[in-house]
Amino acid sequence: MFAPELETLSRTGIERLQHQRLGHVLAHAWNNVPLYRQRFAEAGVTPDSYRALPDLARFPFTYKDDLRRNYPFGLFAVPRDRIVRLHASSGTTGKPTVVGYTAGDLDVWADLMARSLACAGARRGDVVHNALNYGLFTGGLGIHDGAERLGCTVVPVSGGNTERQLMLLRDLGANVLCATPSYALTIADVAAREGIDLSRGSLRVGVLGGEPWSEAMRAELDARLGLRACDSYGLSEIMGPGVAMECAEMRDGLHGWEDHFLFEIIDPDAGTPLPPEATGELVITTLSKEGMPLVRYRTRDITRLTRARCDCGRTHVRIRRVTGRNDDMLIIRGVNVYPSQIEAVLVGLPGIAPHYQLVVRREGTLDTLAIEVEARADATATGDYAAIGRSVGHHVKAMVGVRCEVLVREPGSIPRFEGKAVRVRDERPKPR
Numbered sequence: 001m002f003a004p005e006l007e008t009l010s011r012t013g014i015e016r017l018q019h020q021r022l023g024h025v026l027a028h029a030w031n032n033v034p035l036y037r038q039r040f041a042e043a044g045v046t047p048d049s050y051r052a053l054p055d056l057a058r059f060p061f062t063y064k065d066d067l068r069r070n071y072p073f074g075l076f077a078v079p080r081d082r083i084v085r086l087h088a089s090s091g092t093t094g095k096p097t098v099v100g101y102t103a104g105d106l107d108v109w110a111d112l113m114a115r116s117l118a119c120a121g122a123r124r125g126d127v128v129h130n131a132l133n134y135g136l137f138t139g140g141l142g143i144h145d146g147a148e149r150l151g152c153t154v155v156p157v158s159g160g161n162t163e164r165q166l167m168l169l170r171d172l173g174a175n176v177l178c179a180t181p182s183y184a185l186t187i188a189d190v191a192a193r194e195g196i197d198l199s200r201g202s203l204r205v206g207v208l209g210g211e212p213w214s215e216a217m218r219a220e221l222d223a224r225l226g227l228r229a230c231d232s233y234g235l236s237e238i239m240g241p242g243v244a245m246e247c248a249e250m251r252d253g254l255h256g257w258e259d260h261f262l263f264e265i266i267d268p269d270a271g272t273p274l275p276p277e278a279t280g281e282l283v284i285t286t287l288s289k290e291g292m293p294l295v296r297y298r299t300r301d302i303t304r305l306t307r308a309r310c311d312c313g314r315t316h317v318r319i320r321r322v323t324g325r326n327d328d329m330l331i332i333r334g335v336n337v338y339p340s341q342i343e344a345v346l347v348g349l350p351g352i353a354p355h356y357q358l359v360v361r362r363e364g365t366l367d368t369l370a371i372e373v374e375a376r377a378d379a380t381a382t383g384d385y386a387a388i389g390r391s392v393g394h395h396v397k398a399m400v401g402v403r404c405e406v407l408v409r410e411p412g413s414i415p416r417f418e419g420k421a422v423r424v425r426d427e428r429p430k431p432r
């Protein structure tokens, strides 16, 4: 059940619970999933090798590729007829990865999503405008079930048709907006174009996530939508949204729900555990999943953890804003660049709107970066796109440390996305 006292458990209380649950999860995975039986054997461990939490480091990792190779149901730990829901995420290539939930898993998910929404400031009785896509993506239905469990009135509008979204936002008196941050920005833009001032409307809370975004973008969305935007993190392999959520009080890192997940940070190259405050790859073990338990799942997401107690009173570990993924990090002439770092520079610079795409090309042996960014409608008056471009390039060099070409485009010409934005266009020749 949804129980606020779980959010303030002592560290010893959390670890005791994690220890009990981890023992069960390792046995469940080993007994019921052939991949785990094989992987544990290769690593020389059995569930009996687990005695205390630090022993987890001896167990093997699980990778996204394991889900693809065992497509569609190979990692399920219960008979298929106990699985009551499937979701899938479309990776960039080939088969999607399919995840399965038992009725018990959906129950936990709804509880954790209700907890997450409340953490962001949503309350029983609020109208929740859910602009995350419904369907195989976990965003739509995940938020939906949690909002119902919290006792909210859900508007299951899904993504797209922004003019209609605006009408419903106002007519139905939405208090909570759930969306990707890039789609929230599109909503703000269309509202501005139609002369609608959302900053004075009924919105109070933003539950935004599903993709990396920046503090600068948060400030922009707060002001333009008249809400307090909180970062929401999750991934379908582990559950969906509801894995971690920022609190409305502090907005200083995302509370990762440690009664159901165990979070580690590792060095992505060496695969060795790092101290919590170090930046590295987030690895998650599910502690209560029946349908598809995952042991030490490599998220590829780069972040760090803070164990220090949050001033909101919640005791669960805080996951710092995920700046990007291992696999969307660009290396431009030796400099590591994440799209979200560029975004943080673009938001708030005069003359431009924070709609952008990064274009990576290869010249000889070197990768080059071009930023396509949009002029604000009122910047056309100054007419000098070239000057704006030079100024943006200068700021990016100063803040991110990489030289790039900046192409300032007409307002409205950079593609808009209803779900997750595609920030990088990779035009490098494909390896044969």
Ligand code: DLL
Pocket: 089, 132, 137, 138, 139, 208, 209, 210, 211, 212, 213, 231, 232, 233, 234, 235, 236, 237, 240, 241, 242, 299, 301, 321, 322, 323, 324, 325
């Ligand atoms: O995006 C689940 C979700 C939906 C979370 C709505 C929050 C809100 P997937 O499609 O499986 O699931 O994508 C998961 O998206 O590994 C991260 O790389 C990225 N991601 C998700 N939330 C954030 C965030 C959903 N708040 C992948 N900040 C993850 C940065 C995020 N990246």
